[in-house]
Structure formats: C-alpha cells, structure tokens
Amino acid sequence: MDVNDKTLKALTTALNFREMRQELISSNVANANTPGYKAKKMDFEEALARALDVDGQMQMNVKDERHHTVGNGGFNNLEPEIYDDPNGVVSENGNTVDVEAEMAKMAENKLMYDALVQLINKKMGIMKYAINSDK
Amino acid sequence: MDLLSSLRISSSGLAAQRKRMEAHSSNIANAQTTRTAEGGPYRRKEVVFGSEPARETFSEILEGELSENAQTVHATEVVHSDKVVYKHDPSHPDANSEGYVAMPDINPMVEMANMIEAQRAYESNVTALNVTKQMATKTLEIGRGN
Numbered sequence: 001m002d003v004n005d006k007t008l009k010a011l012t013t014a015l016n017f018r019e020m021r022q023e024l025i026s027s028n029v030a031n032a033n034t035p036g037y038k039a040k041k042m043d044f045e046e047a048l049a050r051a052l053d054v055d056g057q058m059q060m061n062v063k064d065e066r067h068h069t070v071g072n073g074g075f076n077n078l079e080p081e082i083y084d085d086p087n088g089v090v091s092e093n094g095n096t097v098d099v100e101a102e103m104a105k106m107a108e109n110k111l112m113y114d115a116l117v118q119l120i121n122k123k124m125g126i127m128k129y130a131i132n133s134d135k
Numbered sequence: 136m137d138l139l140s141s142l143r144i145s146s147s148g149l150a151a152q153r154k155r156m157e158a159h160s161s162n163i164a165n166a167q168t169t170r171t172a173e174g175g176p177y178r179r180k181e182v183v184f185g186s187e188p189a190r191e192t193f194s195e196i197l198e199g200e201l202s203e204n205a206q207t208v209h210a211t212e213v214v215h216s217d218k219v220v221y222k223h224d225p226s227h228p229d230a231n232s233e234g235y236v237a238m239p240d241i242n243p244m245v246e247m248a249n250m251i252e253a254q255r256a257y258e259s260n261v262t263a264l265n266v267t268k269q270m271a272t273k274t275l276e277i278g279r280g281n
Binding site for chain 2: 015016018019020023024025026027029030031032034035037040042082099102103106107110114117121124
C-alpha cells in the first residue's frame with residue numbers, strides 16, 4: 001500500500017475546499033446587510049471528481065513531466081470555481097444574500113467536514129493496523 | 136489557515152451589527168431629545184455598511200482567488216439625518232414664538248424593526264462563528280486515537 005495514496009490526497013484536498021467554503025459562507029452571512037454585496041458561490045466537486053478520475057475515462061498520458069496530469073497527481077493544480085450566485089434574490093439595496101440558504105449550506109458543509117475528518121482517521125487507523133499486524 | 140479568517144469575517148459581522156444596534160438604541164433613547172451639544176434637537180443616526188477583502192498581507196493575497204471573494208464587513212460611516220419635525224406644544228420650554236418645538240425625526244416602530252433585523256443578523260453571525268469553531272476543534276481530532 002502506498003502511504004501517500006490517492007485517497008488521502010483526495011480527502012485532504014476536499015478538507016481544504018470545505019474550509020474555503022466555510023470562509024465564503026461566513027463572508028456572505030457577515031455581509032447580509034451590506035448594500036450592493038453579491039452572494040458568492042463556490043464549486044469544487046466537479047474539479048475534485050476529475051482529479052479523482054473515478055471511472056478512468058479522463059486519464060491522460062503524460063509524456064513530459066511539465067505536462068499537467070488529470071488523473072493521479074492532479075490534485076496540486078485544482079482550483080475551485082468562485083462566482084456570484086446567479087439565483088440570489090436582489091433586495092432594494094442591491095444585496096443578494098439569502099441568510100437562510102447560507103445557514104443550510106453551512107450546516108451541510110460542517111457535516112461533510114466532520115465526515116471527512118472521520119474518513120481520514122479511519123484511513124490512518126487502517127494503515128496503523130497494517131504496520132502493527134505482525135505483533 | 137482558512138478557518139482563522141472565517142472567524143475574523145464572522146467577528147467583523149458581529150462588530151458591525153453591534154454598531155448598528157447602538158445607533159438604533161441611541162435613536163430610541165433620544166426620541167424626545169430637543170437639546171444637544173451641537174444645538175437643536177437630536178439627529179437620527181444610521182450606520183452604513185461596507186465590505187472589504189478579508190486578507191490583508193501579501194502572502195495571504197498570493198494564496199489565490201478567494202482573497203477578493205471572502206469579504207469582511209465594517210461600518211463605513213454613521214449618517215446623521217438632517218430632518219427635524221415641528222410639533223405644536225406651546226408649554227414646552229424649547230417652543231418658538233409660535234408654539235412649535237423642533238423634535239428629532241424618529242419613528243420608534245422603524246427603529247424597533249431595524250433593531251430586530253440587527254439582532255437576527257448578529258445571531259446568524261454567532262452561529263457561523265460557532266460552526267467555524269467546531270470545525271477547527273474537529274481538525275484537531277485528526278490522527279488522534281488511532
């Protein structure tokens with residue numbers, strides 16, 4: 001088993017993105033009354049799925065080490081997509097933050113974050129078991 | 136670390152909403168004030184919010200796209216309304232020769248509604264702060280107990 005394998009990389013990348021999303025949601029909630037502020041949204045799931053390359057459809061052969069890889073090892077080049085939420089309802093002061101929706105998003109984000117931490121711990125537990133299995 | 140700037144953003148929201156709360160309670164308290172240090176009746180206060188990027192240092196800005204998108208909030212200015220309403224009350228010590236008193240232009244109902252809005256916004260920032268705190272605590276659990 002490769003210690004620095006895809007699973008652990010994917011988990012830590014996802015953890016990083018969840019932290020960023022929390023920051024963005026905090027920003028939206030804090031600016032719920034700021035005139036002209038536009039609610040921000042962030043997508044990373046698709047980019048992560050591409051990097052994970054679950055079904056092997058998007059694998060590229062890398063002939064030169066300067067080429068970007070899409071499959072394994074592609075985690076370093078991942079960029080989340082951040083944009084103004086197009087579904088925001090514009091209030092009279094030009095603000096598009098929906099606080100209720102942001103709170104729901106935050107609850108979901110926190111649950112997923114906790115799940116990721118648990119998965120990382122499980123993964124480490126398995127590795128530790130493998131290391132100690134001859135005892 | 137991103138969670139720390141999340142905390143900073145939420146606390147900026149708390150500070151801004153508290154300033155707004157202060158302005159509205161000051162308005163309610165002074166709804167009948169006719170004498171101020173500047174002279175004349177009390178002028179209604181209103182806090183205006185503005186947003187600014189959450190990251191300030193060069194290395195933080197280098198971190199990427201999020202730097203312009205995650206914004207803290209701050210009270211940019213306190214606006215004083217110049218509006219004064221004249222009330223007919225000849226017995227008032229500050230009444231003019233025709234019996235009219237210059238009173239602050241304050242509607243307690245509007246102030247109460249604004250205060251409730253500020254309170255709710257404050258509460259949602261507290262919730263965001265708590266969630267961030269829980270996430271940070273959870274992070275410390277990585278690698279523990281294996």
